Amino acid sequence: xxxxxxxxxxxxxxxxxxxxxxxxxxxxxxxxxxxxxxxxxxxxxxxxxxxxxxxxxxxxxxxxxxxxxxxxxxxxxxxxxxxxxxxxxxxxxxxxxxxxxxxxxxxxxxxxxxxxxxxxxxxxxxxxxxxxxxxxxxxxxxxxxxxxxxxxxxxxxxxxxxxxxxxxxxxxxxxxxxxxxxxxxxxxxxxxxx
Amino acid sequence: xxxxxxxxxxxxxxxxxxxxxxxxxxxxxxxxxxxxxxxxxxxxxxxxxxxxxxxxxxxxxxxxxxxxxxxxxxxxxxxxxxxxxxxxxxxxxxxxxxxxxxxxxxxxxxxxxxxxxxxxxxxxxxxxxxxxxxxxxxxxxxxxxxxxxxxxxxxxxxxxxxxxxxxxxxxxxxxxxxxx
Numbered sequence: 311x312x313x314x315x316x317x318x319x320x321x322x323x324x325x326x327x328x329x330x331x332x333x334x335x336x337x338x339x340x341x342x343x344x345x346x347x348x349x350x351x352x353x354x355x356x357x358x359x360x361x362x363x364x365x366x367x368x369x370x371x372x373x374x375x376x377x378x379x380x381x382x383x384x385x386x387x388x389x390x391x392x393x394x395x396x397x398x399x400x401x402x403x404x405x406x407x408x409x410x411x412x413x414x415x416x417x418x419x420x421x422x423x424x425x426x427x428x429x430x431x432x433x434x435x436x437x438x439x440x441x442x443x444x445x446x447x448x449x450x451x452x453x454x455x456x457x458x459x460x461x462x463x464x465x466x467x468x469x470x471x472x473x474x475x476x477x478x479x480x481x482x483x484x485x486x487x488x489x490x491x492x493x494x495x496x497x498x499x500x501x502x503x504x
Numbered sequence: 505x506x507x508x509x510x511x512x513x514x515x516x517x518x519x520x521x522x523x524x525x526x527x528x529x530x531x532x533x534x535x536x537x538x539x540x541x542x543x544x545x546x547x548x549x550x551x552x553x554x555x556x557x558x559x560x561x562x563x564x565x566x567x568x569x570x571x572x573x574x575x576x577x578x579x580x581x582x583x584x585x586x587x588x589x590x591x592x593x594x595x596x597x598x599x600x601x602x603x604x605x606x607x608x609x610x611x612x613x614x615x616x617x618x619x620x621x622x623x624x625x626x627x628x629x630x631x632x633x634x635x636x637x638x639x640x641x642x643x644x645x646x647x648x649x650x651x652x653x654x655x656x657x658x659x660x661x662x663x664x665x666x667x668x669x670x671x672x673x674x675x676x677x678x679x680x681x682x683x684x
Contacts, residue, residue, distance in 0.1 A: 464630065
């Protein structure tokens with residue numbers, strides 16, 4: 311389960327991460343723009359440490375890591391946890407390379423990921439925690455259909471001050487109402503099982 | 505990490521866990537009387553696994569765990585987990601394993617000791633938690649020491665034909681009641 315396979319969007323593809331991606335992951339985790347927008351996934355470290363982390367996540371039974379590609383370029387990563395029971399998914403980290411912001415890659419990859427979670431894995435809900443000042447992340451989540459169910463006060467510390475944490479969830483019913491036309495495979499042909 | 509000994513009222517104390525305490529955990533958490541709001545009532549319930557968990561917990565610098573003692577007998581555990589030392593925030597939890605002792609105020613006193621320690625010794629900024637909404641005793645115990653509701657997670661888990669919601673709470677040093 312732990313390294314994610316291919317999920318195609320229109321502009322982006324969530325794909326199997328490779329060791330060759332680790333240097334770029336490291337650079338993102340050292341980028342203050344990324345660190346201000348998100349809770350850091352891993353601290354910057356030596357290549358050998360990243361290789362160890364990669365081995366560990368590959369073995370993890372619940373956490374899944376994908377790289378996000380746009381054409382041949384690596385433009386982001388996703389880390390989430392599939393609930394052991396209860397049919398849920400916590401989207402823990404969703405990073406887009408700051409140089410690739412405002413190109414629609416985040417929206418596209420997030421929609422493709424949610425399609426996979428609801429329409430392929432048949433999960434019943436997805437959760438996301440966002441810093442309240444992450445305007446782009448909030449827009450993407452709300453457009454998908456996430457709603458706020460809780461708000462932690464003064465949770466994240468960055469740039470010399472605390473900021474709130476918004477806790478969001480999206481249920482399968484919302485996916486079906488809003489995005490039922492988004493499917494990976496066409497309907498089975500009438501004679502497919504004959 | 506393991507927390508230091510904290511003596512409270514009515515025979516309740518938080519004490520550093522021992523391996524013997526950890527070996528009791530599985531017999532506590534795999535019972536229907538204690539896991540209505542928890543679960544999943546299966547797991548690697550071997551002494552070897554508990555030895556591994558004991559070692560790992562002791563070495564983990566992102567959590568502080570205690571055994572809850574009642575008149576010097578181990579009856580449950582509590583702690584602050586996933587501590588982020590930059591944000592000084594962590595998630596608290598508690599489990600009373602001896603269901604024959606429910607209703608004696610043990611959990612409330614343990615929560616008070618733990619929360620007091622978080623503010624007065626650890627200098628934490630915030631502690632938060634998730635509690636089954638229907639677990640009124642646990643909610644009240646947390647509210648008494650300053651936890652306030654920040655949201656409700658609907659239909660979190662399913663028991664005996666019903667969905668259970670979860671209550672989300674947070675506490676800060678300034679929400680802790682005056683001890684004088």
